[in-house]
Amino acid sequence: MFGLIEKDLRLTFARKQTLLIFFIMALVMGISMDGSFIVGYLTMLAAVISIGTISYDEYDNGFAFLMTLPFGRKTYVREKYLFCLIMSTAAWCIGAVLYFIGNTVRRSGVNMVEELPMLIALIPVMYLSSALMIPIQLKYGSEKSRIALFILFGCIAVLIFGAKTFFSSMENPITELIQTIENLSPTVILLTVITVCALASGVSYMLSIRIMGKKEF
Amino acid sequence: MVKVDKLVKNYGDFRLDISMEIPDGTVTGIAGKNGAGKSTTIKAILGLIKPDEGHVTINGKEASMLTGKEKESIGAALSDSGFSSYLRIEDVICILRKMYPTFDEDFFRKNCVLQRLAFDKRIKDFSTGMRAKLRVLAAISHKSELLIMDEPTAGLDVEARNEILDMFRQYLLDNEKRSILLSSHISSDLEGLCDDIYLIHDGKIVLHEDTDTILSNYAVLKIDDDTYEKLDKSYILGTKKEHFGYACFTSEKQFYAENYQGIVIEKGNIDDLILMMTGGR
Numbered sequence: 071m072f073g074l075i076e077k078d079l080r081l082t083f084a085r086k087q088t089l090l091i092f093f094i095m096a097l098v099m100g101i102s103m104d105g106s107f108i109v110g111y112l113t114m115l116a117a118v119i120s121i122g123t124i125s126y127d128e129y130d131n132g133f134a135f136l137m138t139l140p141f142g143r144k145t146y147v148r149e150k151y152l153f154c155l156i157m158s159t160a161a162w163c164i165g166a167v168l169y170f171i172g173n174t175v176r177r178s179g180v181n182m183v184e185e186l187p188m189l190i191a192l193i194p195v196m197y198l199s200s201a202l203m204i205p206i207q208l209k210y211g212s213e214k215s216r217i218a219l220f221i222l223f224g225c226i227a228v229l230i231f232g233a234k235t236f237f238s239s240m241e242n243p244i245t246e247l248i249q250t251i252e253n254l255s256p257t258v259i260l261l262t263v264i265t266v267c268a269l270a271s272g273v274s275y276m277l278s279i280r281i282m283g284k285k286e287f
Numbered sequence: 288m289v290k291v292d293k294l295v296k297n298y299g300d301f302r303l304d305i306s307m308e309i310p311d312g313t314v315t316g317i318a319g320k321n322g323a324g325k326s327t328t329i330k331a332i333l334g335l336i337k338p339d340e341g342h343v344t345i346n347g348k349e350a351s352m353l354t355g356k357e358k359e360s361i362g363a364a365l366s367d368s369g370f371s372s373y374l375r376i377e378d379v380i381c382i383l384r385k386m387y388p389t390f391d392e393d394f395f396r397k398n399c400v401l402q403r404l405a406f407d408k409r410i411k412d413f414s415t416g417m418r419a420k421l422r423v424l425a426a427i428s429h430k431s432e433l434l435i436m437d438e439p440t441a442g443l444d445v446e447a448r449n450e451i452l453d454m455f456r457q458y459l460l461d462n463e464k465r466s467i468l469l470s471s472h473i474s475s476d477l478e479g480l481c482d483d484i485y486l487i488h489d490g491k492i493v494l495h496e497d498t499d500t501i502l503s504n505y506a507v508l509k510i511d512d513d514t515y516e517k518l519d520k521s522y523i524l525g526t527k528k529e530h531f532g533y534a535c536f537t538s539e540k541q542f543y544a545e546n547y548q549g550i551v552i553e554k555g556n557i558d559d560l561i562l563m564m565t566g567g568r
Contacts, residue, residue, distance in 0.1 A: 073386035080378040081371055084409075131368045135422075138333050138363035138435075139386055141355040287335040 074141065074149040075156070078123040082157070089119070100168050106185065108172070109165035110192050116161030117200035120154040124204070125212035134287040143282040147208075151275055154200045162193050187256035194267035201271040205278040208285070288346060289433065289468065294331055295340035303327045303490040306341075309468050311432075314459065316481035316498070317470040318561055324490040325470040326366070329437040332468065333363055345433070359387055362426030366438035369422045372411035376404055379425060387429035395428040402450065416447035423451050427458045434458065434467040440476050448473070452480060474557035478502065484557065488565040494524075496538075498557075505555030506540035507563070509533075514550060525563035536563030 083089070092115055100108030127136055137143070166189060173180045206222070207215045251259065289309040296303040303324040309315045317325045330336045331343050334351035343350040348357065370379050376399055383390045399406065402420045410418060423439055434455070440448040459465055471477055477484055478498060486494040496505075510518065511532035522539035536559060537543055544552055553559075 073382050076385045077371075077374075077378075077382045080381065081373060084373045084378075126371050126373060130372055132371055133368070134330070134335055135363070135365050135368035135370065137335055138358070138361070138365070140358040141386075145355060286337060287330070 071141065071145055071149055071152075073139070074146065075153055078120070078149070078153045081123050081126045082119055092119075096165070097168065100165075100172055106169055106189055106192075109162060109169050109189055110196065112161040112165035112168075113158050113192050113196040114199070116157040117154055117196050120150075120157040121200050121203050121207060123153065124150065124207045128212055131287075133285075137287055143285070144279055147204075147275065147278045147282050150204055150278070151201060151271070154204070155197055158193055158197050158200065162189075162196075184256075187260040191260050191263045194264045198267040198270055201267075201274040205274055205281055208278055208281045289332060289466075290344045291328070291332065291341070292344070293341035294328070294338050294343055296327055296331060296336060297339050298327070301490060303331075305485075305487065305490070305492050307485055307492065307495070309433075309466055311466055312464050313482045314455075314467040314469065314480055316477035316484040317468070317487060318472065318474070318477055318484055318557055319470075319487035320472065320561065320565055323487045323565070325472075325487055326437050327490075328487065329365070329435060329468070329470055333361075333435055359389065359429065360432045361435060362429065362431035362433070363435045364419075364422040364426045364437065364439050366441050369418060370410060370425070373409060375409055376406045376421070379410075379421070383425060383429065389430045391428050391430060395424060398424050398428070398454070416443050419443055419447065420451060420454075423454055427454060430462075432462075432465055434465070434469075436467065436469045438471055439469065440471060440473055448476065452476060455480060472561070474561065477557050484560075486560060486564055493564050494560065500538075501555060501557065501560060504540055505536070505538050505560065506543070507553040507555055507559050508535040508537055508543055508547075509551035509553065510535065510547075514547065518547070527563060534563070536560070 096108055096112050096115070099111065127133055136146070141149075169189075170182055173182065202222075203215070203219065206218045209215070210218045254262075288311055289307075291305060291307045293306050294303065301322075301324070305324070305328060307315075307328075317328060319325050327336065331338055332345070332350055334343075334353060337351060345353060345357075345361070353361075370382075374382075380392060380395060383395070384392060396406075399421075402417075402424070404413070404417055404421055404424075410421065413421065419439060419442075423436070426434055426436070436455075440451050443451070455467060455469075459467070467480070469477065469481065481498050483495065483497050484501065485492050508518075508523075509529070509531065515526075515533045515535070518535070519542075520535075522537045522542055523535045524538055525536040527534045527536075536555065540552060540555070543550065
């Protein structure tokens with residue numbers, strides 16, 4: 071497991087220039103834009119970069135050799151989920167520090183403590199999006215998974231649009247739900263988000279284990 | 288001990304159907320033409336593909352069910368796969384150190400220097416020979432008991448090939464219980480290293496023999512049409528029509544030397560074996 075994390079870290083930092091450009095972009099956007107954009111942006115970026123290590127593993131038929139190393143297929147999958155979590159959390163911390171510094175410099179008067187639960191909620195949400203991408207990437211490979219993701223997000227967009235149209239034409243039960251959520255304390259919302267994301271990530275993990283178990287190299 | 292028991296794997300029209308054993312302390316070669324099924328056999332032994340029928344066991348355990356700990360005693364090098372080409376040797380050292388508790392970093396570094404492998408260069412900038420050497424070095428540097436090598440010398444010049452074969456010899460000298468399974472279509476590699484050889488053709492084992500026996504007892508008989516008609520063909524394994532008559536491959540050189548005076552007998556080698564057993568009539 072540690073060997074795999076080491077490999078992924080080294081593969082990630084092999085792209086120092088790309089990472090630096092992303093970081094500078096995040097800094098510029100963070101400075102020029104108010105709000106917690108930088109935190110979400112960096113967390114999402116880290117998640118996407120983590121998923122990218124699967125493409126590196128796959129590149130040049132690398133999977134075949136990788137699977138001769140001393141770990142099982144389950145360990146490989148487990149490491150990918152863990153690596154995404156480590157990277158997302160680390161990026162979130164950097165983003166939060168930059169956000170804090172930005173607020174202090176601008177004297178915007180934002181209460182960081184009050185905002186913290188919502189900022190923390192970004193980690194499970196961003197992590198979930200990467201967790202959903204892992205089984206797709208493992209199943210279809212880096213090339214085909216782009217098409218699969220495009221179709222998936224297309225379906226989600228259609229569903230959202232459809233639901234919006236459907237609910238706007240009738241008495242809207244969503245408004246009531248949103249009001250109920252708004253009345254909840256931020257901590258309860260955070261715990262709910264974490265629980266939902268953990269459950270969905272768990273399903274994604276089980277799916278990835280199944281896909282990897284069936285794979286031939 | 289590696290045991291391949293009635294392994295069957297189908298890929299469209301191609302069907303691999305083999306049984307073989309690699310006892311501890313032996314060097315076993317798999318010879319055969321391209322597409323014969325050598326790599327598929329190696330992949331099945333490494334648990335990279337699942338057999339449609341049969342079993343592959345390593346020390347009594349199904350190959351695909353080996354734990355990480357059990358895989359530590361196996362070193363593998365594949366002809367078309369290795370560490371990500373974006374990594375450098377320094378990265379590989381750090382990864383191997385974490386992967387294998389028995390990783391011998393001094394040995395690895397020393398041999399990288401000997402083989403002129405640059406530590407700070409990305410693998411993608413390495414030549415074919417350098418990549419092959421790195422793959423072999425990574426496989427032998429953690430004191431594994433079994434090496435599984437798929438075409439480790441393919442595409443290399445004589446010097447690079449000899450350097451790799453020397454690495455294998457040194458690996459075997461360090462511990463006599465070590466085993467190597469090696470696939471190659473380069474006969475000299477197999478002749479100089481293997482105790483026994485399996486010849487695979489069209490997914491089937493057509494011959495299994497000790498290398499010494501092949502080199503001492505096997506031969507190519509070059510005979511004219513008349514002699515061929517009268518020849519006792521009991522020990523003829525393969526025949527090929529030639530412009531002078533027939534080239535016959537035999538496993539009993541002595542029999543024909545004693546009973547057929549004047550026929551041309553050429554010492555057999557693995558290239559002849561492959562050609563005559565798979566291409567002849």
